[in-house]
Structure formats: C-alpha cells, structure tokens
Amino acid sequence: MKRISLTQYLVEEQRLHNSIPAELRLLIEVVARACKTISHAVSKGALGEVLGSAGSENVQGEVQKKLDVLSNEILLEANEWGGHLAAMASEEMETIHPIPNRYPKGEYMLLFDPLDGSSNIDVNVSIGTIFSVLKAPEGMKEPSEKDFLQPGVKQVAAGYAVYGPQTVLVLTTGDGVNCFTLDREMGSWVLTQRDMQIPAETKEYAINASNARHWYPPVKRYIDELQSGDTGPRGKNFNMRWIASMVADVHRILNRGGVFMYPADAREPDKPGKLRLMYEANPMAFIVEQAGGAATNGKQRILDIQPQKLHERVAVFLGSKSEVERVTGYHNQ
Numbered sequence: 001m002k003r004i005s006l007t008q009y010l011v012e013e014q015r016l017h018n019s020i021p022a023e024l025r026l027l028i029e030v031v032a033r034a035c036k037t038i039s040h041a042v043s044k045g046a047l048g049e050v051l052g053s054a055g056s057e058n059v060q061g062e063v064q065k066k067l068d069v070l071s072n073e074i075l076l077e078a079n080e081w082g083g084h085l086a087a088m089a090s091e092e093m094e095t096i097h098p099i100p101n102r103y104p105k106g107e108y109m110l111l112f113d114p115l116d117g118s119s120n121i122d123v124n125v126s127i128g129t130i131f132s133v134l135k136a137p138e139g140m141k142e143p144s145e146k147d148f149l150q151p152g153v154k155q156v157a158a159g160y161a162v163y164g165p166q167t168v169l170v171l172t173t174g175d176g177v178n179c180f181t182l183d184r185e186m187g188s189w190v191l192t193q194r195d196m197q198i199p200a201e202t203k204e205y206a207i208n209a210s211n212a213r214h215w216y217p218p219v220k221r222y223i224d225e226l227q228s229g230d231t232g233p234r235g236k237n238f239n240m241r242w243i244a245s246m247v248a249d250v251h252r253i254l255n256r257g258g259v260f261m262y263p264a265d266a267r268e269p270d271k272p273g274k275l276r277l278m279y280e281a282n283p284m285a286f287i288v289e290q291a292g293g294a295a296t297n298g299k300q301r302i303l304d305i306q307p308q309k310l311h312e313r314v315a316v317f318l319g320s321k322s323e324v325e326r327v328t329g330y331h332n333q
C-alpha cells in the first residue's frame with residue numbers, strides 16, 4: 001500500500017482544492033508535531049514521572065494533572081515562533097495567549113483542550129488533544145478575548161488526537177474528515193482513513209448515566225426509550241458506552257456510529273452543561289458535521305452559537321444524524 005504522509009496530504013489538498021494555504025499547513029503540521037510529543041510523554045507514564053496532580057487548579061476550578069500542564073506547555077512552545085498565529089487560547093489558561101513580540105505574527109488563532117479526559121490519565125485509558133483554528137478578524141491589532149468569540153461555522157480547521165492503543169490524528173479543513181495514524185518507528189503521521197462517514201442510524205449511545213436523577217424531561221424521555229429496547233417505542237435494543245474522554249467517545253462514533261450526550265442538568269441549573277464550547281464542542285461539531293453527522297445543544301446547531309465568553313459551557317448532543325435530530329426534537333416540542 002502506498003503511504004501518504006500528513007505533509008503530502010496537505011500539499012496535495014492545496015494543489016487540488018486550494019483549501020490549505022501554506023500558513024495553515026504549517027499550523028496543522030506544528031500542532032501534529034506537538035501531539036506527537038504529547039503522545040510520547042503520555043506513553044512514558046510513571047517512567048516519565050508525568051502521572052498525578054500538578055497541585056494547581058484551572059480557571060474552571062478543576063484540579064490540573066501534571067499532563068494537563070505539560071501538554072499545554074508543549075502546544076504553546078511549538079506554536080509560538082512559526083509566524084502562523086496571532087494568539088492562542090486553552091482550557092488550561094484563564095486569559096488568551098498573544099504571540100510574544102519577539103516573534104512574527106500570522107493571521108490564525110488557535111484554541112485547544114491540551115488533554116481531554118484528564119480523569120483517565122492515571123488509569124491508562126485513552127485520552128486526547130482537541131483543537132480549533134479561527135482566522136483573526138480583519139484589521140485586528142492587539143488580539144483580545146473578543147476576537148476569539150466567533151461562532152463555530154467560522155472555523156477553518158479542527159482536529160483531535162487520541163492517545164490510545166494507537167495514536168491517531170483526525171483532521172478537517174472543511175473538506176471531509178481524514179484520519180492519520182502515528183508510525184512510532186518512523187515518527188510520521190500516515191493517512192489511514194479517507195473521508196470518514198458517520199452511519200446515520202445507530203444502536204449505540206453514550207451518556208454518564210450516574211446523572212440520570214438530575215436530567216431534564218427531554219433527556220429522560222429519550223434515554224428511557226432507548227433503554228426500553230425492542231419492547232419499547234424504538235423497537236430495537238441499544239447498547240451503551242461511556243469512556244469519560246469525549247475525544248475517545250467521538251472517535252468511536254466517527255468509526256461505527258452512535259450518539260454522544262453531555263446535557264445540561266439540574267445539578268447546577270445555572271450552567272448550560274459541562275463541556276466547553278470553544279475548544280471542545282465547536283471543533284468536535286465541525287468534525288462530526290463534516291463526517292455527515294449532526295451536533296446540537298438540544299435546541300440549536302452548535303456551530304451557530306455566538307460565544308459570549310472564552311470558557312463558556314454548552315450542552316452537547318452529537319453523532320449519528322437521526323438520533324441527534326430525534327433528541328433535539330424532544331427538546332423543541
């Protein structure tokens with residue numbers, strides 16, 4: 001089989017569709033290289049002394065793991081000097097990170113969740129990195145938080161890496177979704193799946209069912225119906241999976257279908273959900289739509305939401321189109 005590297009894929013994509021300018025290609029390659037470094041650190045585990053807590057909290061009041069902090073640093077350092085970015089923002093940093101003055105600035109802005117699935121780090125379960133790329137607004141001088149507050153439809157690229165039994169990188173630039181596998185011996189990303197498509201129908205769902213008593217009626221109704229199986233209104237049996245790393249749950253759904261839900265619930269009625277809009281939900285929604293699936297907050301398309309703040313939270317329903325449409329319909333009734 002002819003091996004196509006990430007670089008070759010990006011160059012050819014530009015030649016064929018004019019969709020990946022040189023600066024964006026550099027950006028994607030730099031992020032991919034950073035993910036390789038993170039993958040290496042993750043795989044060392046206890047031997048690399050990277051497990052455990054960092055002894056600090058992020059802006060969301062969550063305890064930071066050593067690998068959360070390390071992955072954030074790896075992404076920052078890799079992306080500072082290339083001249084392709086104006087600024088970055090991260091789950092692990094309260095405020096945005098403009099490119100320091102000693103480096104040239106570019107027209108893109110990068111957002112990331114450096115390590116998704118933190119609760120799985122120390123127990124050797126799949127975790128990942130999620131990223132989203134926006135263009136700086138016309139005429140922007142000093143980047144500020146408000147320059148980042150663009151709806152997800154404005155993303156020019158998005159992707160994620162999963163550090164699991166295999167390390168993979170899934171990428172979209174708005175022209176379908178492709179998957180690359182890290183060849184650890186060669187140190188290169190190899191194209192292994194072209195044009196990923198989420199099956200429209202599914203018999204699999206993902207939700208943290210320990211929150212069932214807090215769910216609002218539309219979610220309760222939807223899950224009750226799934227759980228009633230072939231004797232219920234759906235007339236078929238459903239299976240459940242919950243990895244607690246969104247990145248790994250989404251990767252499963254991209255490969256064999258399914259619906260992933262992290263709804264708002266009555267635990268914290270003021271919060272619109274747990275997941276963050278700008279660096280978790282938006283990039284995943286972009287990828288899922290590009291693979292023929294759907295993504296809503298229960299009421300509207302995630303990509304259409306106008307963000308009000310950088311660390312805004314959002315309810316998430318994404319995956320196979322027919323299921324996302326059904327559960328969204330229950331909310332809108």
Ligand code: AHG
Nearest residue numbers: 115116117118119208244245246247
């Ligand atoms: P992060 O590790 O970046 O904070 O994100 C974890 C998220 C998401 O990946 C996962 O689906 C969800 O939190 C799991 O939440 P529960 O522990 O409530 O199941």
Ligand code: MN
Nearest residue numbers: 113115116117
């Ligand atoms: Mn996350």
Ligand code: MN
Nearest residue numbers: 091113115116
């Ligand atoms: Mn994280």
